[in-house]
Amino acid sequence: xxRLDHKVCVAPMMTHTDxxxxxxxxxxxxxxxxxxxxxxxxxxxxxxxxxxxRYNPEEHPLAIQLGGSEPEALARCARMAAAAGxxxxxxxxxxxxxxxxxxxxxxxxxxxSELVAECVAAMAAVIGIPVTVKCRIGIDANDSYEALFNFVxxxxxxxxxxxxxxxxxxxxxxxxxxxxxxxxxxxxxxVHRIKRDFPELEIIINGGITAITQIQEQHQTVDGxxxxxxxxxxxxxxxxxxxxxxxxxxxxxxxxxxxEAYIEYVSKELVTGTPLSYLTRNIIGMFHxxxxxxxxxxxxxxxxxxxxxxxxxxxxxxxxx
Numbered sequence: 001x002x003r004l005d006h007k008v009c010v011a012p013m014m015t016h017t018d019x020x021x022x023x024x025x026x027x028x029x030x031x032x033x034x035x036x037x038x039x040x041x042x043x044x045x046x047x048x049x050x051x052x053x054r055y056n057p058e059e060h061p062l063a064i065q066l067g068g069s070e071p072e073a074l075a076r077c078a079r080m081a082a083a084a085g086x087x088x089x090x091x092x093x094x095x096x097x098x099x100x101x102x103x104x105x106x107x108x109x110x111x112x113s114e115l116v117a118e119c120v121a122a123m124a125a126v127i128g129i130p131v132t133v134k135c136r137i138g139i140d141a142n143d144s145y146e147a148l149f150n151f152v153x154x155x156x157x158x159x160x161x162x163x164x165x166x167x168x169x170x171x172x173x174x175x176x177x178x179x180x181x182x183x184x185x186x187x188x189x190x191v192h193r194i195k196r197d198f199p200e201l202e203i204i205i206n207g208g209i210t211a212i213t214q215i216q217e218q219h220q221t222v223d224g225x226x227x228x229x230x231x232x233x234x235x236x237x238x239x240x241x242x243x244x245x246x247x248x249x250x251x252x253x254x255x256x257x258x259x260e261a262y263i264e265y266v267s268k269e270l271v272t273g274t275p276l277s278y279l280t281r282n283i284i285g286m287f288h289x290x291x292x293x294x295x296x297x298x299x300x301x302x303x304x305x306x307x308x309x310x311x312x313x314x315x316x317x318x319x320x321x
Contacts, residue, residue, distance in 0.1 A: 003130065003161075003162070003202060004033060004061055004063075004087060004088055004130060005031065005033065005061070006033050006162065006164075006202060006204050006223060006224035006226075007031075007032075007219070007223075007224050007225070007245065007246075008029075008031075008032045008033070008215065008224065008225055008226075008227065008241055008245060009032060009033040009034075009035065009164070009204060009224060009225070009226040009227070010022075010025060010032055010033070010034050010035060010226070010227060010228075010231050010238075011035060011206060011226050011227060011228035011231075012035035012036060012037055012038055012065040012090070012092070012134070013037065013228055013229070013232070014037050014038060015037070016037070016231075016232055016282060017034070017035060017036060017037050018036075018037060018278070019036075019054060019055050019056055019059070020265075020269065020274070020278055020279050020282070021282040022034045022036075022055065022056070022059045022062070023056045023058060023059060023262075023265055024235070024262050024265075024282060024283060025231065025235065025238055026056075026058050026059055027253075027258050027261050027262055028235060028236065028238035028239045028242065028258060029238045029239065029241060029242040029246070030242065030246075030248070031242060031246045031248075032238060032241065032242075033061050033062075033063065033088075034059055034061070034062050034063070035062075035063045035064075035065050035090060036055070036062070036063070036064045036065055037065070038065045038066070038067045038092045038095065039052050039053070039064065039065065039066060039067065039077075040066070040067040040068060040105060041066060041067065041068035041070065041073040041074055041076070041077045042068075042073075044066075044077045044080060045073060045076060045077065049080060053080065053081065053084045053086075055086075060087060061087045061088075062086055062087055062088075063086060063087060063088035063089065063090045063132070064081045064084075064086045064088075064089055064090070065090040065091075065092050065134070066078070066081070066089060066090070066091055066092065067092045067095070067105040067106065068091075068105060068119070069104040069105060069109055069112075069115060069119065070119075071118045071119045071121070071122035071123075072122065074091070074119050074122055074123050075122040075123050075125065075126045078122075078123035078126060078127045078131070079126050079127060081127075081129075082127040082128065082129050086129065087129060087130075088129055088130045088131075088132055089123055089127065089129065089130070089131050089132070090131075090132045090133070090134055090164070091116070091119060091120065091123070091131065091132070091133050091134070092105065092106055092134055093106065093107060093109045093110055093116060093133055093134060093135040093136075094106060094107050094134045094135050094136050094166050094170065095107055095177070096136075096139075096170035096171065096172055096175070096177055096180045097176075097177045107135070107136050107139050107170035107172065108139065108172060110135060110136060110138065110139045110142070110147075110151055110170075111139060111142060113150065113151045113154040113155060114154060116133065116151075116154075116155050116158070117154050117155045117157055117158030117160075118158065119158070120133065120155060120158035120159050120160045121158040121159050124158070124159040124160075130161075130162060131159065131160060132160060132162040132163070132164060133155055133160050133162075133163050133164070134163075134164040134165075134166070134206070134226075135151065135163065135164070135165055135166070136165070136166050136168060136169055136170045137165060137166070137167055137168065137169050137187055137190045137191065138169040138170075139169060139170045139171075139172055140169070140170075140171060140172055140173070143169040145190055145193060148165075148190055148194065149193075149194065149197060152194055152198060152201070153198075156198065156201060161200075161201055161202060162201070162202040162203075162204065163194070163201060163202070163203055163204065164204040164205075164206055164226050165190075165191045165194065165203065165204070165205060165206065166206040166207045167186045167187050167188050167190060167191050167205060167206065167207040167208070168180070168181070168184040168185065168186055168187070168207050169184045169187075170184070171183070171184060181207075181228075181229070186207050186208050188205065188207075188218075191203060191205045191222060192221045192222065195221060195222050195223070202223045202224070203222045203223055203224075204222065204223060204224040204225065204226050205218050205222045205224070205225055205226070206225070206226035206227075206228065207228075209225055209226075209227055209230070210227070210230040210233075210234075210237075211237075212237070212240055212241060212244050212245070215227075215241070215245065216245075232282060232285060233285045233288060234285050234288035234289070235282070235283070235285055235286055236255055236258075236286055236287075236288065239252055239253065239258070240252075255286055255287060255290075255321075256318065258286075259283065259286065259314065259318065262283065263311050263314055263315070265279075266279045266280070266311055266314065267311055270310060270311070275305075276304050276305075276306075276309040276310065276311075276313060277304045277305050277309075280300055280304045280313070280314060281304065283300070283314075284296075284297050284300050284301065285297070287321045290321055291321065292320045292321035293321060295320035295321075296317045296318070296320045296321045299313075299316060299317040299320060300313065300314070300317045303316075303317075
């Protein structure tokens with residue numbers, strides 16, 4: 001099984017990394033690894049699986065992130081994902097929200113390393129694509145390096161060779177998911193030590209990385225970097241990454257050229273009934289730091305939810321930048 005290129009990845013983010021945003025991101029970069037929003041095993045098994053797993057062919061390389069803790073259910077969903085053409089299955093062991101905890105999903109599973117190893121092994125046994133794990137450095141008071149070391153050691157025995165580690169612990173009580181992305185301190189050294197202690201594993205670092213210089217610095221120690229909210233706040237960073245880190249030979253497209261290409265996609269989706277807000281909410285940060293960006297963001301935000309809104313809203317917003 002060939003390893004995928006995880007040099008730069010875009011994090012799975014609920015309400016953000018849907019197929020429309022992923023299509024838009026692929027206009028900015030051909031190479032970065034993209035991830036879906038988390039999809040629970042229950043939703044796939046009992047819900048509209050075809051709709052939940054739908055993606056555009058242009059999105060490859062693409063991983064689906066699953067949420068669950070029952071090996072048999074995860075194996076069933078992994079088979080579905082492989083049959084649908086995904087390139088990787090990622091298991092969510094990092095989400096701290098109360099809702100997913102109640103379903104024994106996400107970061108709470110860091111306290112059950114052996115179960116996570118069983119889940120990984122069950123999926124790896126039935127598919128021929130990589131099974132990866134996204135986790136935290138710890139949870140609550142169980143946040144020592146030794147605890148993280150033992151978690152990685154046991155889960156690796158289950159067949160996981162790629163770990164995406166958010167370099168913050170998760171506080172399962174008292175902090176919201178947003179606060180869990182900001183309040184617990186970043187401990188990059190924990191992730192760096194994991195790479196030193198497990199050189200045979202592929203280690204991807206996540207958390208607080210927003211600039212190319214930070215990515216390049218992390219590449220000196222770990223195998224790859226995963227970027228999250230920076231992709232929503234400043235998606236054009238991905239074009240800079242493509243040019244700088246992947247040495248793309250073609251001239252870099254301007255922000256306007258990329259949006260013109262995206263408008264073609266938006267036009268087709270509007271015909272199928274997709275609301276404009278679903279298609280434009282993640283392009284609001286496209287002109288981050290540029291003159292007129294505030295007016296561009298404001299116009300989009302105030303007009304994309306109107307029932308009669310169409311591509312003219314995007315074109316009018318572009319007149320402000």
